[in-house]
Amino acid sequence: MVGVTGVVRDRGGNVLLLRHRFWPEHRQWGLPTGGAKRGETFEQTVVREVREETGLEVSVGELVHLGSGFRLRVEVAYVAAYDGGGTIRLNPMEILEARWCAPGDLPDGLLAAHRRLIEASGERPGDVASGGRPGDVASGGRPGDGGSGGRRGRGGEGGVEVGGVVEAAQDPPDLGQHQV
Template sequence: MKRLIARVWRAIRGPMQWRILWLAHSKYMIGVTGIVRDDAGRVLVLRHRMWPAHQQWGLPTGYAAKGEELAQTVVREVREETGLEVKAGRLVHLKSGYKLRVEVAYEARLVGDATPRIDSFEILEARWVTPDSLPHGMQDSHRQLITGSTPA
């Protein structure tokens, strides 16, 4: 039976294989977070309107658009939420195991003006803080990303 399946699989090369794989596998949303630092080593933190009231502080975060490079998601999300320009750096976190979601985090460096112009629909406040002065109500996983410990 395995040989027959292998023969059929080889016979349908190309787009048909991809279509079958697409139908047979889970589809995931990719959540992308940016750990944005300025030249002084401060970190950009945001108070998110849509997050739970007791944990509204976190890093710039959003979902990758179809076909978007994940590092570019960081650049886009930071620009949309704060108006700031950043350059994405190295990948620092990749985690799956969630139901239909994968989490990714990149370091990012501020490359322009450091004055945020927040999108008040999503973001209530933006601050540049040192890693040892993170605000109360900070997401634990984001605190861990900033301090370099492994998020759970």
């Protein structure tokens, strides 16, 4: 299995962190992450996982980590830039909350390996496919600052955003509606 992680940054260099529903309570914060699917490049995995978990569109930059993980697992991480595309819609089956954090103001409970990835990626996400400056946000701001952000809906739309923090509904949708 290949685990792929994205260090997603906005124009100001803030990092997108997610509070994952199924991670241990004392360390639920982490980066967007997931498994690569057959026939998918690692870059495509980053884009898909960020979209599935948050509804946001990103451009993938440079590789920041390639290593072995648990048993027969490979860990891959890329930097990515939030391009201003998409609307934050959390997947309440996986994600409880999303937050843009300054690299110097990371929350307690952040997975240690993800903290190291943020540090390894430096203050910039690297050259991105869009040709823009690393971390550029096409709309001119980060979610919640009046640019592309603002208030989001609840329920089917996945949560509400206030001041750069998005919280999902606490109860996931009925499992009968989703394939697991």
